Amino acid sequence: MTTPHDVDPLEDAREADDRPDVFPEPAIYGREIDEALIDSDAAKVLRRLSRHGYVAYLVGGGVRDLLLGRRPKDFDVATDASPSEVRRLFRNSRVIGRRFRLVHVLFAGGNVIEVATFRRDPAQRYAAVAPELVDGMELRSDGDPVRLVPLPSEVGGDLLIRNDNIFGEPHEDAIRRDFTINGLFYDLDHGEVIDYVGGMSDLERRVVRMIGEPEVRFREDPVRILRAIKFSARLDLGIDAPVYEAIVHHRCELARAASARVLEEIFRLLRGGAAHRSVYLCWESGVLAEVLPELACFLDDDGPQARRTWGRLLAADAMHRDGALPKDAVVFAAMLLGPILEAVEGRRDVSATFDEFFQPITERLNVPRRMKDRVRLLVLAYQRLSAGRAASVARREVFPDAMRLYALDCVARGDPAPDLPPETPDRPPRARGDRDRRHDRAAGRGSGERRRRRRR
Ligand code: ATP
Numbered sequence: 001m002t003t004p005h006d007v008d009p010l011e012d013a014r015e016a017d018d019r020p021d022v023f024p025e026p027a028i029y030g031r032e033i034d035e036a037l038i039d040s041d042a043a044k045v046l047r048r049l050s051r052h053g054y055v056a057y058l059v060g061g062g063v064r065d066l067l068l069g070r071r072p073k074d075f076d077v078a079t080d081a082s083p084s085e086v087r088r089l090f091r092n093s094r095v096i097g098r099r100f101r102l103v104h105v106l107f108a109g110g111n112v113i114e115v116a117t118f119r120r121d122p123a124q125r126y127a128a129v130a131p132e133l134v135d136g137m138e139l140r141s142d143g144d145p146v147r148l149v150p151l152p153s154e155v156g157g158d159l160l161i162r163n164d165n166i167f168g169e170p171h172e173d174a175i176r177r178d179f180t181i182n183g184l185f186y187d188l189d190h191g192e193v194i195d196y197v198g199g200m201s202d203l204e205r206r207v208v209r210m211i212g213e214p215e216v217r218f219r220e221d222p223v224r225i226l227r228a229i230k231f232s233a234r235l236d237l238g239i240d241a242p243v244y245e246a247i248v249h250h251r252c253e254l255a256r257a258a259s260a261r262v263l264e265e266i267f268r269l270l271r272g273g274a275a276h277r278s279v280y281l282c283w284e285s286g287v288l289a290e291v292l293p294e295l296a297c298f299l300d301d302d303g304p305q306a307r308r309t310w311g312r313l314l315a316a317d318a319m320h321r322d323g324a325l326p327k328d329a330v331v332f333a334a335m336l337l338g339p340i341l342e343a344v345e346g347r348r349d350v351s352a353t354f355d356e357f358f359q360p361i362t363e364r365l366n367v368p369r370r371m372k373d374r375v376r377l378l379v380l381a382y383q384r385l386s387a388g389r390a391a392s393v394a395r396r397e398v399f400p401d402a403m404r405l406y407a408l409d410c411v412a413r414g415d416p417a418p419d420l421p422p423e424t425p426d427r428p429p430r431a432r433g434d435r436d437r438r439h440d441r442a443a444g445r446g447s448g449e450r451r452r453r454r455r456r
């Protein structure tokens, strides 16, 4: 029997199987997207692939954001070319990923376009149902378009996905994605949106809807819970009622997800410009009590300090709108400041009390030591700033970041924000030991290019 592990993704051969040869017809909408919004390197990749006879689409969050008129932060390409075929077309590329091989095409200025071969979940079966079409939009499908709905392959038991790494067809690639708005493909050459999952009508209705059964899909991958909240908050979309109910019902499954992925999603919630709405949705749905119970309890009290926390998150979003997004550690500290200050109040050894407070968070979310140390430094500096002792920290490296935390707090309590010193570089300048460098190598950092995190 062939298991996904036995498939050499560099081989061009596809698996023999009993899947039908007739592929379902997607709803295809004519839609010209303003090229100025599309990354020119991504357009080059798409055009070269299709010039060489391959199918190549822009996929995922990039299509969603473009259709909402937003400039995406990354542009991902999916194609029927195998990784080795993609490699042959782009000299400036390299194959990455152990479980599923992807190709990174490298461009000047550190821009990286990720090219994935269409893939499928080998256990996935689906049904074709009547599509919900968008009224008044030009439909270019030839036959009778359908909408695909994955059928739960197993109900009950452990559904956590561990493998989804074999090649597939475009429609199979679409239905393995999480939300309908993330399952759209864009064909740049023809100016067409290819919709196997009903994503276009959901974008029109401005709703986050699951591809398939929310109950099943959240159990397969509980990180999708945070992703649903992120898209709703950041893009100002409603959450489909069954999705929201499943979030509430399955929130405790987040404890089973890889902590690094959960933490990364928390940072994405905070840095997306909708930190307030994100944390509010997490809190309201009970998700916050799973990932950061310390904060959830604090907010439950609904006292003046809880209101200050909401105010700091609103202020961080306002800073983001002004184009001055504070760093991850600053927003993380702004979010946790209330419970931290409550814990250290009246204690002589603030640093040790902070560590005690942070210990369960570190254990639960695997917070990197560098982040924890940074938050501690920020809180200590914040205390001095709010005690009117700015001079004692003004020459410290942490000062500009601490001033941003302090400014968020000033705005939250209705005071004018202080003038901010220029930002410090992302990583505090300090002697880096071998341990750091080893850590960087293990995390795949250090090549100088823009890196993106991705589920593989
Ligand atoms: P963001 O704007 O935050 O990057 P995104 O939708 O682009 O959001 P990515 O994490 O970059 O999210 O993933 C790219 C695409 O991969 C998604 O749009 C979705 O189609 C698919 N995807 C990502 N994570 C999952 C998941 N956990 N389950 C199913 N599909 C996923």
Ligand code: MG
Pocket (backbone or CB within 6 Å): 061, 062, 074
């Ligand atoms: Mg993305």
